[in-house]
Amino acid sequence: MPDDARTAPERWQPTVSESRDAERRPRILVADDDPAVRLLTVDALTPEGYDVFEAEDGHAALEAFERHRPDLVLCDVMMPGTDGFGVCSAMRAHPHGAHVPIMMLTGLDDVDSIERAFAHGATEFVVKPINWTLLPRRVRFVLRASEAAEQLRRSEERYALAARGANDGLWDWDLRTDRVFYAPRWAEMLGLSASHLDSSPGEWLARLHPDDEERVRCEIAEHVAGETDHFESEYRMRDVDGDWRWMLARGLCVRNAAGNAHRFAGSQTDITKRKDAEAQLLHDAFHDPLTGLPNRALFLDRLRHCLELAQRRPGFQFAVLFMDLDRFKVINDSLGHLLGDRMLIEIAGRIRSVLRTGDTLARLGGDEFTILFEDIADVTDVTRLAARVQQQIAQPLKLEEQQIVTSASMGIAVSATGYTKPQEMLRDADAAMYRAKATGRGRYVIFDAEMHSHVVNVLQTEMELRLAVERREFRIVYQPIIDLQTNAISGFEALVRWQHPTRGLLTPDAFLAVAEESRLIVPIGRQVLREACAQMQTWREQDARADGWFVSINLSSQELGQPDLLEVVADVIRTTRLPPQCLKLELTETSLIENKDRALSAMVALRELGIQISIDDFGTGYSSFNYLHRFPFDILKIDRSFISGIDDSPEREEIVRAIITLAHNLGLQVVAEGSETARDLARLRGLPCEYAQGFSISEPRASQDIEQLFLAAAPAARAG
Ligand code: C2E
Numbered sequence: 001m002p003d004d005a006r007t008a009p010e011r012w013q014p015t016v017s018e019s020r021d022a023e024r025r026p027r028i029l030v031a032d033d034d035p036a037v038r039l040l041t042v043d044a045l046t047p048e049g050y051d052v053f054e055a056e057d058g059h060a061a062l063e064a065f066e067r068h069r070p071d072l073v074l075c076d077v078m079m080p081g082t083d084g085f086g087v088c089s090a091m092r093a094h095p096h097g098a099h100v101p102i103m104m105l106t107g108l109d110d111v112d113s114i115e116r117a118f119a120h121g122a123t124e125f126v127v128k129p130i131n132w133t134l135l136p137r138r139v140r141f142v143l144r145a146s147e148a149a150e151q152l153r154r155s156e157e158r159y160a161l162a163a164r165g166a167n168d169g170l171w172d173w174d175l176r177t178d179r180v181f182y183a184p185r186w187a188e189m190l191g192l193s194a195s196h197l198d199s200s201p202g203e204w205l206a207r208l209h210p211d212d213e214e215r216v217r218c219e220i221a222e223h224v225a226g227e228t229d230h231f232e233s234e235y236r237m238r239d240v241d242g243d244w245r246w247m248l249a250r251g252l253c254v255r256n257a258a259g260n261a262h263r264f265a266g267s268q269t270d271i272t273k274r275k276d277a278e279a280q281l282l283h284d285a286f287h288d289p290l291t292g293l294p295n296r297a298l299f300l301d302r303l304r305h306c307l308e309l310a311q312r313r314p315g316f317q318f319a320v321l322f323m324d325l326d327r328f329k330v331i332n333d334s335l336g337h338l339l340g341d342r343m344l345i346e347i348a349g350r351i352r353s354v355l356r357t358g359d360t361l362a363r364l365g366g367d368e369f370t371i372l373f374e375d376i377a378d379v380t381d382v383t384r385l386a387a388r389v390q391q392q393i394a395q396p397l398k399l400e401e402q403q404i405v406t407s408a409s410m411g412i413a414v415s416a417t418g419y420t421k422p423q424e425m426l427r428d429a430d431a432a433m434y435r436a437k438a439t440g441r442g443r444y445v446i447f448d449a450e451m452h453s454h455v456v457n458v459l460q461t462e463m464e465l466r467l468a469v470e471r472r473e474f475r476i477v478y479q480p481i482i483d484l485q486t487n488a489i490s491g492f493e494a495l496v497r498w499q500h501p502t503r504g505l506l507t508p509d510a511f512l513a514v515a516e517e518s519r520l521i522v523p524i525g526r527q528v529l530r531e532a533c534a535q536m537q538t539w540r541e542q543d544a545r546a547d548g549w550f551v552s553i554n555l556s557s558q559e560l561g562q563p564d565l566l567e568v569v570a571d572v573i574r575t576t577r578l579p580p581q582c583l584k585l586e587l588t589e590t591s592l593i594e595n596k597d598r599a600l601s602a603m604v605a606l607r608e609l610g611i612q613i614s615i616d617d618f619g620t621g622y623s624s625f626n627y628l629h630r631f632p633f634d635i636l637k638i639d640r641s642f643i644s645g646i647d648d649s650p651e652r653e654e655i656v657r658a659i660i661t662l663a664h665n666l667g668l669q670v671v672a673e674g675s676e677t678a679r680d681l682a683r684l685r686g687l688p689c690e691y692a693q694g695f696s697i698s699e700p701r702a703s704q705d706i707e708q709l710f711l712a713a714a715p716a717a718r719a720g
Pocket residue numbers: 479494495496507508509512521525528554555556586616617640644673674675676693694695696700
């Protein structure tokens with residue numbers, strides 16, 4: 001290789017521009033109508049490592065250019081046909097000719113031709129008569145310069161391509177002159193045109209968001225001072241419409257040997273979409289999708305801040321209001337979820353309209369809303385607001401031609417009580433709300449000491465119940481159910497009791513609600529199920545009189561909702577060997593409402609096992625009749641409120657008669673619950689009712705008592 005300049009530093013064969021193959025000899029085209037000039041050129045250049053091609057006129061020159069693709073052209077100005085200028089222009093217009101160096105051969109004083117040649121795209125000129133010794137050196141010189149230019153061009157193209165690919169806007173800040181070059185893309189990202197930008201740093205910095213500017217300036221200064229090894233910053237910038245766009249800038253300083261920066265260059269990327277997505281995710285995590293209000297997580301977080309603030313600022317008082325729409329479930333069920341949702345949105349808007357800007361309204365789920373009132377003077381601030389919210393909610397609501405009137409029950413907890421955990425305060429407000437609901441709808445109740453002791457009591461019971469499950473402190477009592485035709489015992493309802501270590505034997509009203517709430521009813525119910533079935537099977541195996549007996553067991557809402565209910569029941573009848581037709585399960589209307597989706601399939605599956613299902617406490621719910629049609633019951637238990645005292649009340653008797661008729665029409669058998677006196681029982685006998693249960697027959701009794709009363713007295717040994 002004759003020339004070190006042509007050892008190209010790096011091979012990058014782009015579609016963008018072509019470069020010469022470094023391995024092959026450079027090709028020179030000499031176009032001159034003077035054969036002597038051509039000959040001498042060949043003589044001068046061939047020994048120096050060049051391949052020389054000749055052309056005797058302009059036409060031939062262009063042909064040779066096309067065929068040989070020379071790396072450099074020597075071209076005479078004056079030629080027959082197309083002259084040197086024409087050749088020059090034509091070559092420049094050629095797809096491969098844009099950057100090939102063209103050296104014009106001109107007369108010594110022919111300044112005019114030189115100017116014209118440049119205008120036509122020539123690169124250099126060589127004065128005639130040609131100095132043949134110098135020519136190879138000049139050629140080498142021009143080739144090297146062109147190679148360098150070529151490399152630069154490629155590098156710039158590569159850079160431009162990469163930048164375009166990354167969609168980045170480049171900037172290059174000369175720190176000595178304090179002028180910045182902004183690439184067109186940089187301007188474009190802000191909706192600006194590059195030609196309207198001046199080269200001052202202000203074009204960038206003055207567009208920064210006021211909240212970001214100080215920080216970005218600091219980050220730049222730190223990097224320029226050498227305190228950070230690169231610059232990277234996210235900030236908002238105002239675009240041409242005055243909107244804020246999120247940008248990410250990355251850059252690096254060029255430093256001299258002393259480490260002083262003189263140039264600072266980098267790129268800027270528009271990250272608005274990413275930022276929006278992040279913000280959306282963050283928003284979704286802390287907001288209720290239906291109303292857009294803060295959710296429980298955000299509410300608890302704000303509440304936590306208030307609690308912390310109250311510790312630092314003794315006078316700072318705040319309150320939590322917990323509210324629940326009255327009868328929303330009924331409205332939602334009857335109107336459909338779509339209208340139910342619209343109602344919630346409307347209510348949310350109404351509540352918000354009476355709040356101060358600093359107050360937080362949240363939706364915890366369903367129809368439960370909470371409000372955090374910050375910085376109140378005393379509790380009357382809250383009660384006044386509660387009243388205003390209630391007024392708002394009480395306004396009739398019109399949804400698709402339907403007029404709906406609703407109200408809300410509210411519970412209030414005030415910070416003065418000295419809370420440390422946000423959950424505690426929310427829990428107390430919730431408890432107060434329940435109290436409000438119980439005392440009549442559309443009211444508010446402020447949480448107080450008496451309620452506090454109730455809450456503590458609930459927590460205490462829950463803790464003890466947990467232990468009771470482990471220690472198996474539950475007992476079962478059995479209440480006979482008799483056949484009104486024969487007076488004989490048909491079966492028993494199993495009723496749970498808690499043998500409390502200090503409080504004695506407790507009936508369900510003392511613990512069932514807490515057990516439901518804490519879901520401890522699930523393990524308790526399973527103990528009852530297994531034990532009662534085992535007991536009944538034992539009686540059946542011991543005594544022939546027990547052959548036709550069944551045991552009837554209550555299933556709570558939580559139990560009905562268990563996905564493994566069926567497996568558990570199947571396992572119990574398998575392991576206790578109790579025939580499935582001797583087991584009945586009692587469900588209430590409430591547990592059906594609460595397990596809408598699951599109840600029906602669970603019931604169907606249980607009946608397929610051969611188990612019968614009763615609807616318990618019939619007549620106490622909202623729409624018991626609805627449920628009779630929709631679910632496959634076998635037995636209907638009329639609630640004791642209709643039965644006890646039936647003797648004194650002809651109306652009651654009529655209601656009971658109607659219920660029995662309805663049940664029979666649907667193919668159900670009837671149990672009258674809570675017959676308390678002999679007279680009740682006598683009256684029941686006059687009705688076409690299959691079974692009766694109540695104190696008039698027997699109170700619920702422990703298993704030994706059952707054995708003594710109904711089996712041991714006249715033992716009937718099992719045959720065989
Ligand atoms: P229930 O299923 O309606 O059971 C009948 C309740 O009425 C029993 O109350 C029973 O003692 C009572 N009773 C029976 N005859 C009369 C009477 O003539 N007059 C009066 N005043 N009451 C009578 P208990 O045992 O206190 O149970 C209350 C409720 O607790 C039950 O009502 C049932 O819903 C629930 N329960 C009881 N045991 C269990 C259980 O093991 N699991 C579940 N999930 N719930 C149970």
